[in-house]
Amino acid sequence: AASEKGGWSSFMRKEVQEQPDAVANTIRGRIVDGQVVIPELEGLGDDVLRGIRRITVIACGTAAYAGMVAKYAIEQWARIPVEVELSHEFRYRDPVLEADTLVVSISQSGETMDTLMAVKYAREQGARTISICNTQGATIPRESDAVVYTHAGPEVAVASTKAFVAQITALYLFGLRLARVRGTLGDAALAEQLAELQAVPEKLGEVLEESDRVAQLAHWMADTRSVLFLGRHVGYPIAMEGALKLKELAYIHAEGFAAGELKHGPIALIEPGQPVFVVVPSPRGSATLHPKVVSNIQEIRARGARVIAIAEAGDAAVLPFADEVIRIPLAGPLFEPLLAVVPLQVFAMELSTAKGLDVDQPRNLAKSVTVE
Ligand code: G6P
Structure with missing residues (x-):
């Protein structure tokens, strides 16, 4: 209905415009006293994060491209090898998974079957799993060891827009947290990256x-x-x-x-x-x-x-x-x-x-x- 679109002619037009908020809301509450705080990951424990030797990102479509962007950042900041794989390819190639492999799934809906099956498979093989998801209580987060929610708000248009920038934001927060835990990023470098991240919403407004x-x-x-x-x-x-x-x-x-x-x-x-x-x-x-x-x-x-x-x-x-x-x-x-x-x-x-x-x-x- 027109009212749900808040005066916009389509959900997509609305969602594209909401991107500054999608990023700001995903950051909100997660930077405290110059440090990244992700309470959802506390259950996993810092020693687990320190012990990770490899990250495999699994996702489909636009979410997979968010993973590819984050690969560059996480490798640079946390010095961990990151591979990005399409969920439907991952599961059927006998991937090398060990207890020190972290599997990060990305899904806006949290219901994509290809990704869900890949997460289940990874868990069965003994890997740790975290999910990046935009939908509270969805199936993929429930099947994962931990979840970091994106706060893009409901995305209705079929093709993904605001969820994509929110996914990158959440992955960047995760990457910076990981870097701190592992001691690969100093105070000044962290402060610089956090300032960059916090400036993104306003810059998105300028691009729009x-x-x-x-x-x-x-x-x-x-x-x-x-x-x-x-x-x-x-x-x-x-x-x-x-x-x-x-x-x-x-x-x-x-x-x-x-x-x-x-x-x-x-x-x-x-x-x-x-x-x-x-x-x-x-x-x-x-x-x-x-x-x-x-x-x-x-x-x-x-x-x-x-x-x-x-x-x-x-x-x-x-x-x-x-x-x-x-x-x-x-x-x-x-x-x-x-x-x-x-x-x-x-x-x-x-x-x-x-x-x-x-x-x-x-x-x-x-x-x-x-x-x-
Ligand atoms: C569908 C949508 C895409 C989306 C992909 C992954 O193919 O049309 O826009 O990128 O699924 O969706 P997910 O909910 O797992 O992020």
Whole structure:
């Protein structure tokens, strides 16, 4: 009903706008006196967290991309190897699980059958399990040793938006907690990362202010048949999430690639007029990666690609080569994905709208897939 949408024309439009709150509410109460406090994990005990040798993240769809983003952060902060695996692949390949493996499941609904079965399997094999979930009392948290809830609020639109940024937020809090327990992050570094995290809601508000420009772009591109997305480091999962959103919402063929992989294949797809979104890492935060991605942009532009760059405010290096530049506020490298994903969500949503499609309930999809 219209009232449930709070005046918005669709749940998705409402949920996209709620992203600053989704992040703020997920952080709320979890940073106390400069430390991360996650009471839900206390049952697990600090010595258990200290003893973990490996983390396996399991999830499906957008939640899996949240896991891929968090892998970079958790490895950097806590110095633990993290692998991310699709739930339905994990269970059927005889994975190596030991008592010092922590299995972290991510699920907005907490009911995705593929993920539930993977969690049960992991427990049977003796691994510790924690779940990141947006739905109180759902099945997956009940089947896990501990749960860290995201507080994005109910997500109704089938394709996930605000739950994604909340998942990354919860995983980052967990990663920072883990780093402290394991002594891999000093006071100053922790304070810096926490300040970055706490600044995300306001920055998300700023990104959302660019939405009209992104909408215009989507309307111009309503007849597009294929869109490519490139990203590197934490921008890589964002490229894949941008492609997934476009498939789900606008039924357009889309693929996300690691920018470094371009020359190993995908560049063959570039022909004149091909739209390519490029998630550009910050020149300040990623001094080594930024020029590599800019040179990727040059390479595809030289072959006629139409380049839409998502780049940090003030990054002038992209200007000579990009057809369009969508700006995101300055943030630490690990926090850029929380911002860069927003214009990609808005683009897919607006393209869906421009095509007259039902943005909340795309064809053939279900909000939570409760069959294997
Ligand atoms: C479905 C939805 C996706 C979602 C995925 C995982 O396929 O259409 O938007 O990312 O399930 O859902 P979960 O509830 O486990 O996060």
